[in-house]
Amino acid sequence: MKYYYADELNKTAGPVTLEALKELIKEGKLNADPMVVIQGQTDWKLLSATSLQPPSPPTGMTQATQAAEQAKAASKDALEVLKLIATDPVGSLPSAFEKLGSHRAMRAGFALGSVSVVCALFLVYRTISGLGAQAAFGDLFKILLVSVVPFASLLAVCIGIKKLFKGEGALGHDAFIAGTAQLPTTILLLATAILGMGNVEVLIVIGLFSLCLTVLMLFSGFVRIYKIKEQTATYAVPLAILVNVWLCKIIYSSMFSHFLN
DSSP, rough: OOOEEEEEEEEEEEEEEEHHHHHHHHHTTOOOOOEETTTOOOOOGGGSSSSSSOOOOOTOOOOOHHHHHHHHHHHHHHHHHHHSSOTTTTHHHHHHHHHHHHHHHHHHHHHHHHHHHHHHHHHHHOOOOOOOOOOOOOGHHHHHHHHHHHHHHHHHHHHHHHHHHHOOOOOOHHHHHHHHHHHHHHHHHHHHHOOGGGGGGHHHHHHHHHHHHHHHHHHHHHHHHSSOOOOHHHHHHHHHHHHHHHHHHHHHHHHHHHHHH
């Protein structure tokens, strides 16, 4: 039995035997837990998630080092997704998911969601600075929560839509759809932070563009990744957006009431 693996450049290499794969890891040419797929199959998994066992981590390999490797791999997957959907964010969404597989797609989705959180943090920071206020140390956690809400809410909504309309897939499907569909909002957040509220007309145009693109990307994800029927997805998409806005409103109302107290 032979295996394909994702090399350090996140490109598919192989096929190689298990012994050869372990030797590459020992030599430091691969990370300690690479993504692999059995020759003739399509489901990519971490080596540790298969029935195979990766070799013991090299001496000095700490949990922090392993976490850094995982973060690096997630960043590469997210960049790969961005390259694939840059010119065709709607049509290439399913093919990008299929190329990565469920596990890598999940990593990419959470990585893209993290980018959204960072942009939201930047916007909150610019807003507070523009008002001439300074956040106390105790408020930093609340600010982080405020920034996490848009992606976390959309992820929860996607999971609910999948269950409600009997879609296919696991958490990897949910995270990928939420992370990619959050990209237009991420662009809006970044544009608002950079341009400021003085450019309302420009921000309205970007906002409308982002909303339209989000609708199309959610529809593509629901139909071609969750495998929900098009007729059903026609109602599922607006429902998802309305529920997402409603959840954000409730969470933000609760948070802001604490800020004012």
